Amino acid sequence: MKRFFTIGMAGHIDHGKTTLTKALTNVDTDRLKEEKERQISIELGFAPLYEDDELQISVIDVPGHERFIRQMIAGVAGIDLVVLVVAADEGVMPQTREHLEILGFLGIKQGIVAITKMDRVEEEFIELVQDDIREELVGTVFEGAPFMLTDSLSLKGIAALKEKIICTLKEQDTRDVKGEFRLPIDQVFSVKGQGTVVRGTVYEGAVEEGRSLTILPKGLEVRARQLQVHHKQASAAFAGQRVAINLAGAAKEEIQRGDVLVSSEHFAVTRTIDVSMKVVEDLEYMVKQRMPIKCHIGTAEVMGRIVFFDRNDLTEEREEVLCQLRLDNEIVAKRGDRFVLRRPSPQETIGGGWVIDPIGRKYRFGLATIEELDKKKIGTPEQRIIDVLTEEKCLSVGELVLKTSLDEGTIKDLLQNEPFVQVNKSDYTLKKLQLLIEEEIYDQLNDFHQMHPLKQGLKKAELLQSLQNHYPKALLEFVINKGEETGLFIRNGQFIRHQHFNPHVPSNWQKRTENMLLSLQKDGLQVAYFTDYYNAAGLPDHLQGDLKKFLKDSGEIVPLDDVFYLHGIHFRDAVERLKQQTADVFDVGEAKEILGLSRKYMIPFLERLDTLGMTYREENKRVWKK
Structure with a gap:
């Protein structure tokens, strides 16, 4: 399956991120008039870097100026690898350090250091620059990251950097394409x-x-x-x-x-989140209980307050702090989502971390709350199973053991509880997921019925195919079977419909269909081409196939061949007359005399009897089946 990645360019202002992006992609990501005039990036810039049959890589050029830090956080929050851009003639700058801290809080684990503007310094100076940068990166996510020497104007090292990015991402796991969008x-x-x-x-x-x-x-x-x-x-x-x-x-x-x-309602909309956070190393001002903060999570930037349960202020703390963020506006969050906290005034990055629980409650101040949050951080065994099944949809006990680090006995006991449903002999899912899929299937069938009211339903194979990108086939089969047992879905051969639907002629074409059938009935057994009746009734071309099949299935018309159709009443009457006035065996001549039909209609009529299994041919005669 093709894999997709987005990388980010981060670093101090004027260290050449945008120029490097252009050298790599041949795209100028500074598109705003103000950006051209001021020669700095204000908004996020995007460009395609590389694509083949297996891989597609995009680039985000994030602004480096301190005033545009929120755009930087919004851009970098969705990336898989960061290229830290450091100019050879300046080295690591204050903005670079802040970016490094933010990248750490956001959980970025893959990085490459691109030293730009190498043509501006003497060759013997390059090694000293690298040593200085390497020392600054100790303890950050870029410690041990590869260094690439580049110059965006002369294009030195650009091809090597691009190849390094591609090779690094080829070894990296991609994001989850199976989860909810x-x-x-x-x-x-x-x-x-x-x-x-x-x-x-x-x-x-x-x-x-x-x-x-x-x-x-x-x-x-x-x-x-x-x-x-x-x-x-x-x-x-x-x-x-x-x-x-x-x-x-x-x-x-x-x-x-x-x-x-x-794509789903199963995302938490919340104002209160329980979090695990760390603070920056050089915190300039004390962080106080319930002080205003600006929370950056995903692409959202929300004001709120920080609430501690084991302290009233925070100055220097190297370990994680379990606390709560109470926000002024709603956000969308999941367990594990990363965030960054900034002080509104004076502006500085305070820290960051990850969401333990997106739906936080009110807790008492004290050690008991910290212990509760610590347990929640680890996750109860049942919650860990729920979290994994929410992502993976349907798993066996063995797969759950691998993904939750719980023992088999504990998992088997917990799977007997209400949130879980056994799909087959080996696999389990969540009850809420079963109900969600039922709803999706019902909605899809409903949409199909509205578009094709004449059809018996949607083919099961088509229904499965449309949903298999999101759910395992075994889980879909289970939900469909359960829906049949409860009467929610009705299956007729290969077709599935929901319980409130029956095939019908659309109301806006019902009168014309009735007129067509009356004309067909009026002509008895000496009918014209079916298309003549259809067109004379003023029915639309696109409806003909479905309407013809619907009328055949309902017995209102009976085909003699591809072009001639009899009204069902006349066909059944003709069959009954033929049965009453012939012996067990009869020939074409007898049938013509009884029904008064020419050979043009008689032969197709008798062949239709054969097709329907009423008669069979024996030399030049027909034999009624008993």
């Missing part, structure tokens, strides 16, 4: 004639063109009208990809950076 929005704009467009990096899952989605925390129902990846239309976008989505159902003014586009 989640895209934190970092840009919103409108395009004339198209409407609202949002951009972001897909955190997890996948999205397809035409998919119904929800914008959280507002709860706006929208549809992905069109997708673009690097200005090229795409039918789908996957975890790790930068994507622009043209949305139907929401105006630009209703959406903002920090909103999250999701």
Whole structure:
């Protein structure tokens, strides 16, 4: 399966991130007029770096100036690898150090150091620069990261850096494309004639063109009208990809950076989150109980207060601190999501960490709360199983042992509890997931019935195929079978429909269909071509195939061959007359005399009797089956 990654350029202002991005991608990511005039990056810049049959890599050029730190956090929060850009003639600067701390808080584990502007310093000075940078990186996520010497203007080292990025990502695990789709929005704009467009990096899952989605925390129902990846239309976008989505159902003014586009209701919308955090090494001001903070999580930037349960202030602390963030506005969060905290005034990065529980409660001050948060941080055995099954959908006991680090006996005992459902002899899922899939299937069937009211239902194979990108086949089969047992779904051969649907002629074509059948009935057994009746009734061409099949299945018409159809009443009457007036064996001549049909209609009529299993041919005669 093709894998998708997004890398970020980070570093001090004027160290050459944008120029390096252009050298690597041949794209100038400074597109705003102010950026051109001031020669600094204000907004996030994006460019395609590399693509082959197995890999697609995009680049985010994040602003380096202190005033644009929030854009930097929004951009870097969705990346898989960071290229730390350090100018050879300046080395590590204060902004570089702050970026390093932020990258650590955001859980970035892969990094490459690109030393730029190497043509500006003497060759013998390069080694000293590298030693200085290496010393500054001790204790950061870039300790031990490879160094690449580059010059973006002469293009020295650019090819080697690009190859290093590609090779590093080929060895790296990709994001989860099986989970529920989640895209934190970092840009919103409108395009004339198209409407609202949002951009972001897909955190997890996948999205397809035409998919119904929800914008959280507002709860706006929208549809992905069109997708673009690097200005090229795409039918789908996957975890790790930068994507622009043209949305139907929401105006630009209703959406903002920090909103999250999701495919499921199973994402927490919250104002209170329990967190594990660490503070920066050189904290300039004391962090006090309930002091205002600015929380950056995903692409959201939210004011709030920090609440401690074991202290009233924080100055120097090298270990993690378990605490709570109470925010002024709702955010979308999951366990494990990373965040960065900044002081609003005077502005500085305080620290960062990860979300223990996105739905925090009110706790008492004291050690008991810290112990509770510590247990929650580790996760109760049942919650760990729930978390894994939420992501993986359906797993065996053995797979759960590997993914939860719980013993087999504990897992088997816990799987007897209410949140879990046994799918087959070996696999388990969550009850809430079963109900969610039931709802998705019902909605999909309902959409199909509205589009094709004449059809018996959707083919089971097509239904499975449409959902197998999101759920295992065994789980889908289980949900369908359970739905049949409860009467929610009804299966007729290979077709499935929901309980409230029966095939029918659309109301706007019902009268014309009745007129067509009356004309057909009026002509008895001497019928014209079926298309003549159809066209004379003024019925649309696109409906003919489905309507013909519906009328055949309901017995209202009976085909003699591909072009002649009898009204069901006349066909059944003719069969009954033939049965009453012939012996067990009869020939064509007898049938013609009884029904008064010419050979043009008689032969197809008798062949239809054979096809329906009423008669069989024996030389030149027909024999009634008993």
